[in-house]
Amino acid sequence: MAFVQPDSYALKNEQGIHQYTVRSIYLDSLDMECYNQKESGIQLRRKLRIRGYNQLDNDSKVVLEIKRKIGSRIKKHRASLYFNDLDDMLRNAKLEDVIITQPGKEALDDARRFFFHLKKKxxxxxxxxxxxxxxYxxxxxxxxxxxxxxxxxxRISPKxxxxxxxxxLKRLFYNHFVLEIKYFTNNMPLWxxxxxxxxxxxxxxxxKYTIGYDVSKFNQKLTY
Known part of the structure; x- marks a missing residue:
């Protein structure tokens, strides 16, 4: 791997592959606004999700995330807290007591944005x-x-x-995976x-949200 190295958060498994488990609960309105915006191809849209990693333990943290998409550009607002505090936070909105803050970060403001959209919609x-x-x-x-x-x-309608x-859980793809190349400059590196x-x-x-919803709810067969 001349140009890349494994992510520092990834652990080597028995096959020698550096990876970790990502798990996200996507949130949507009763009329499925986020789902329908994606299906309609609307260029300016947002998704709310709660993301965790790997397996549950006493120190497991989750991320409240707003993912905004403007054309091909993506902007994320993120705030972390312990999974054990999540249910109480969603019920009582005591953000200041549970959001993990760091110097120079806007975690508390991002958590307020998340909660605003959560309640508004x-x-x-x-x-x-x-x-x-x-x-990598x-x-x-x-x-x-x-x-x-x-x-x-x-899986649809999780708690x-x-x-x-x-x-x-229902599998989305049997013969494919999703490859993403992310970069923060105007042009993709030549390599x-x-x-x-x-x-x-x-x-x-x-x-993954809309495809997963279709597979889980409608048992829709994919053409990939």
Whole structure:
């Protein structure tokens, strides 16, 4: 791997692959606003999700996240807290008591943004999506991140407390994974662009949320 190295958060498994488990509960309104905006191709939209990693333990943290998409650009607002505090926070909105703050970070403001949209739209848990992420970042370009999301599976109408429950999940893809190349400059690095060209990779807007919802609720067969 001349240009990349494993993500520092990824642990090597028995096969020698550096990866970790990502689990997200997507929130949506009763009329499925977020789902319908994606399906309609609206360029300016947002999604709310609660994200955790790996398996549950006493120190497990979760992230409250607003993911805003403006055309091809993505902006995220994130705030962390312990999973054990999550249910009480959602019921009582005592953000100052549970949000983990760091100097120079806007975690508390981002948590307030999350809670504002949560209550304004009356969002509730819509879909749980779980997958294994193999992650790398550039050796020379630290802002470049390459991820392989594998064994993607989902379950509709989860409860918040079941974020770490892997039962009754339906697999989205049997023969495919999702590759993302993320960079924060105007142009993709040449070495990454050469990989895209060599393997004839196509650029698709893949939504794990909407695909997972379709597979779980409608048993929809994928054409990938």
């Amino acid at each position: 009356q969002y509730r848990p819509s879909n749980l999506v779980v997958y294994e992420r193999e992650a 970042h550039g050796k020379m370009d630290q802002g470049v991140r390459i991820t392989f999301d594998k064994d993607i599976r989902s 918040i407390e079941t974020l770490y429950d892997d039962r009754n 990454a662009k050469s990989l895209v060209q060599e393997f004839k990779l196509r650029n698709d807007a893949i939504s």
